[in-house]
Structure formats: structure tokens, C-alpha cells
Amino acid sequence: MRRLSEAHFDVIILGTGIAGTILGTILGRHGHRVLLLDSGTHPRFAIGESTIPQTSQLFQLLANQHDVPELAVLGLKSPRSIRERIAPTSGIKRLFGFVYHQIGREHRPEQAHQFGNAFRDENHLFRQDIDAWLLTVAMSYGCEVIQSVQVKACDFDDDKCQVRLTSGQCFTGRYLVDGTGFRSVLAALFGLREEPNPMVASSRSLFTHMIDIKDFESVAKSYMSHPFKLGTLHHIFERGWFWVIPFNNWEGAPNPLVSVGLTLDDRAYPEDPAFGPEEEFAKYVEMLPSVAKQFENARAVRPWVRTKRIQYRSTRTIGKRWTLLSHAAGFVDALFSRGLISTMENIRELCDVLLPALSDDDFSEERFDGVDRQQQKAVTFADRIVAGAYVSFDDFELWNMWVRLWAIGAHTAESNLGAVLTMGKYSKFQSVPDPLCSRYELPGFRAYFELSYRAIMEYEAGKRTVAETRLELEQALARFDFSIPLRDKSTGHEWAFRQPLCRDIFLGVPGNHERWQSHRADAHLAG
Secondary structure, eight states: OOOOSOSEEEEEEEOOSHHHHHHHHHHHHTTOOEEEEOSSOSSOOOOOOBOOHHHHHHHHHHHHHHTOHHHHTTTTTTTHHHHHHTOTTOEEEOEEEEEEOOTTSOOOTTSEEEEEESSOOEEEOOHHHHHHHHHHHHHHTTOEEEOSOOEEEEEEOSSOEEEEETTSOEEEEEEEEEOOGGGOHHHHHHTOBOSSOOOSOOEEEEEEEEEOOOOGGGTSOOOSSSOGGGEEEEEEETTEEEEEEESOOSTTOOOOOEEEEEEEETTTSOOOTTSOHHHHHHHHHHTSHHHHHHTTTOEESSOOEEOSOOOEEBSOSEETTEEEOGGGTEEOOSGGGOHHHHHHHHHHHHHHHHHHHHHHTOOOGGGGHHHHHHHHHHHHHHHHHHHHHHHHTTSHHHHHHHHHHHHHHHHHHHHHHHHHHHHTOSOTTOOOOSOSSOGGGSTTHHHHHHHHHHHHHHHHTTSSOHHHHHHHHHHHHHHOOOOSOOEETTTTEEOGGGOTTOOEEEETOHHHHHHHHTTOOOGGGOO
16 A cells, blocks of 8 residues: 655645545645545535535636636536536536425415526536545645544644544644534534534434435426426425435436435424434425425435534634634535535635745734634624524515525625626636625625514514514515616516515526516416
8 A cells, every 4th residue: 555755744634525625626736735634435425415606606716716627617617517527427406496385284386486597507416426526636636635544633833733643643734724524623622612502593404315206396386487306496394494406307317316305493393312314304294295295205215314403613713723614614504505605715715815824834823814704704694594594484475585685695696706707807826806705795785684684583582573574574675775786687677586476586587577577477476
């Protein structure tokens, strides 16, 4: 077996998930010596499978900024480039689909939403293939990799960090990045998890991969412009939601698997130890008759995972010659597919500081303060928008207003980031100016969000009725100027974000926007 030719590196990265391998690839492209360590091996199961336009934009931005064309495979030319360069096992995502349910009742087709883009598809990433390929990319840029090892200790002094393995091997580096996720090595070493947990959202999850799930249109009527199977389907109900992410939703797709999960407010639905995870999942499926029909023949093809509360955050994410990367720092919820976006944003911020630090040999903590602020801000915003969503699940019209807040925020971020990519006002190996991706800081959106969040939390506290809260959110939506293009370029008509009766908001389907611009809502969508 080949042994490493050296024991000292510029950067040691713990974890070879998607965050660690992309960071290692970028550092290797810049000529730095990188060691990647992992307790597991590839290929392996992972969630975080659904992308949105901002995800692909960030992959593309990192590819352009750091001259790593392999990252562009996951960028704006995907999903075709993924099939051609990696594997044909991932699915497409043309839309976000949200279907609302009342417990014990059949789904009403007017209580649903689609948000999408007919001009290009996003991805349902089959992570075991994507992550394994990214590891080979990192190695092609010179990263050394050791898998199936356990970290025994990490030590830091003025001029180096040191990682000792249970095997007896010892490695030193100029900087250490922890990408080990929830079970973060450094979070455990330094006691970084916030206790008591201060986060607003509180949910737990069950998930697996399944086969033989029916198309939702075959079991329930739909008024939407596209089949729900062409995207990520969310079944929303009071204080909980299911996800359905197919990998087999394009012609000729060879992968029959569908990613399936259930996430519940753990205060409303505490875990019942009398049920195993599969039995518990089935219990909640049966509570929603239309969902039960969709899952009638479904069966799991891998072991179920059931979590405790999934929210956590860290008191700090940087320190003396170390940083926590992405989900090692904190996590909120899979709702709205924010996980990969937060990861790419964090990598971009970290590279903008770490690369100059490596050149200057200056790793002062103050230099990395901005990375910590960005991570803390991202977790705080995600926590609040997810917490508000769970509260809004109580009532369809309340949810109808909250999901528009999310959609406008996503659209503003995508518009700004798309403008940067189009203009290309940066050169290779050069930092990209901010603000790019923080929706919370975009013009007009912060005030809109703060007002809406306050209203929904007052409802949660019993200070407002549902009707009063819906009205406040609707007035906020009409009041604020977001200073972004809310018009469909194909028709010149305003997007229907501001029109609560419109539930089918799809770029590139002009008839939808024409219909809603003239306020001639179809009868079945009149609520």
C-alpha cells in the first residue's frame, strides 16, 4: 500500500463529503498541498439532493472564479453535463411543487403551488455518485486522501495544527478545516454546540430511498401546468411535510429510486418509541388519504434513518488555525433546499479569506471573522424562515402568503447572482464582490421579511388570529419595493408573486402570467 510521501500539508480537511472535496479541489487548483481525511468510504448514501437555480449558479461561480471546469459540470449546463461526465443516475428538477393537505381529508387541487422555470432544469442529485466523482476530482488536483480512519486528537499552536489518528499516524498543517457535519470533530473537542439550543425551528426527520411510488397526478386531481414528478414534491400538512425527490423522472432514466422523507415539528409530533421508523412513516402517510394512495405500492430499498431534533448551531465557527465548514457549523431543515446553497456560500466566503492567508502565512482569527459572521447570519435567517413556514402550515391561505415570501427571496438572490455571472466582472483567482447570495440583505426584502416574521410569530404566540395574520402578510407583500425584476421577460408581464390567487408561477409559460396579470383567475383557483 502506498504511503504518503510527507506528513505536513498546507490544509488538512476532515470529511470528504461534497463540502470537503470541493474546498480541497479549489485549494489544490491554487497549488496548495491538501490532505483529506474521512472515517467512511465512497460511494455512500447522503441527502441534500435537491438543487435550485442559485445552487447551480454558485457551482458555476466557483468554477469560473477558481478556474476549475469540473465544478461547472454541476453548474449552468447541468443536468445534461452530469449525465455525460458523471453518471445518468440523477434526476431533473423543473419545479418546486407544494401540495397542501388537511389531516384525514382528500387533497383539494386548488390548494397547491408550483414555482418553476421552463427554460432550464435543475437537479435531483444522486449523491453517492456525485460525491464519489467529486472525490476523484479533488485527487486529480493533487489532494491526498485517506479514508476509513478515526481522528484521535487535534492540537493547535502558534505555527501549526496537528491531527493524530487512532492508527498512530500524525499529520501537521498550516490550517485545519472541519467538514464532518453534525458529528463535528472540532465542535466536540471545543464544546461549540449552543446549549440550550436557542433555535426557533424544532423538527425531526425520517428518510430513505424507495421504489414504486405513483405519480401524484394518477391519484389526485391537479390544476397545475406541469406534472409534479418533474420536480421536488412537498406534501404540506399541519406542522409537518413529506418530500418526494425522483431520480427516474426523465425519459430513459436508468435509476428507479426516489428519495423520500418526512419532517415533523417534534413538539407537535414527538417520537413514539413504540413505532420503528418505517412504521412511524406509514402512520403519518395514512393520515393523509391522497398521500396514502401515492405510496400504496412503495417500498424502501435501504435502511430507514430516524433523527432526533435536527437543528443545531455553534457558538463560533472559526478559531486559531481552524474553521467549521458548512454543516459542521450548523443546520436547520431540508425545507426550501437551502443546504447546498449554504455550503457553496460558505466555501466561497472561506476561499476568499483562506487563499490570501495561505499566501501571506497569516492565519489570525480576526482575518476569518467575516466567515463566522456569514455562517451565523445564514443559519439565523434559515432558522427563521423555516420556523415561520411550520407555523404557516396551520392554514392554507397563511401558507400561501409565507411561501411567496420564500419565493421572492429566492428570486432576488438568483437575479443578483445571475447578473454577476452574466457581467463576469471578476477575473480568475479574484474575489467576487458582495452582496451576492444573502437574501436577507437585499434591497426591500429585509423589511418585508421582518414585518412578516413578526406577524407570524405573534400568531404563534396567540396574539393574532389566522385571519389577522393573513391580512398582515398580504399587505406587506403589496407594500414593499423589492428593486428586482418581478416581470416575465417572455411577455413583459409582472410575475404573479404578488397575486395570492395565483398558485402556478412558472417562468416561460406566458399564459399563466397573462391570466394572472389581468386578474382573471381560473374559477378553480379562486379559493
